[in-house]
Amino acid sequence: MLDPKKLEEIAKQITDAVPPEVKNxxxxxxxxxxxxxxxxxxxxxxxxxxxxxxxxxxxxxxxxKLQALEARISELEKPNS
Known part of the structure; x- marks a missing residue:
């Protein structure tokens, strides 16, 4: 497995090699x-x-609130037993 520090070093070298005009x-x-x-x-x-x-x-x-109202209406609509 590659060392992360080595990868960062390689990336920095590549970035440093890019001409400033291209970076701009x-x-x-x-x-x-x-x-x-x-x-x-x-x-x-x-x-x-x-x-x-x-x-x-x-x-x-x-x-x-709608569910609570629907439940209340259902209770009120039940016939008195």
Missing amino acids: LAEGAEAKVKQVLQSQLSRLDFVSREEFDIQNQVLIRTRE
Whole structure:
């Protein structure tokens, strides 16, 4: 099995061997891609995870109340014995 430190050393050597112009180009391209993605995603109608979780909890409580009401109606509809 390869030593993780050796792998890190090899990766650093490869990174160091890449010309600075190529690194700058890659960083610039990455920044542009992120910018475009953020712009396009902001146009979509998404909700945050936090809002989704809140609405999910509201739905759970609503279901619980509905089940309780259905059980109460069933009890009230039973004929008196």
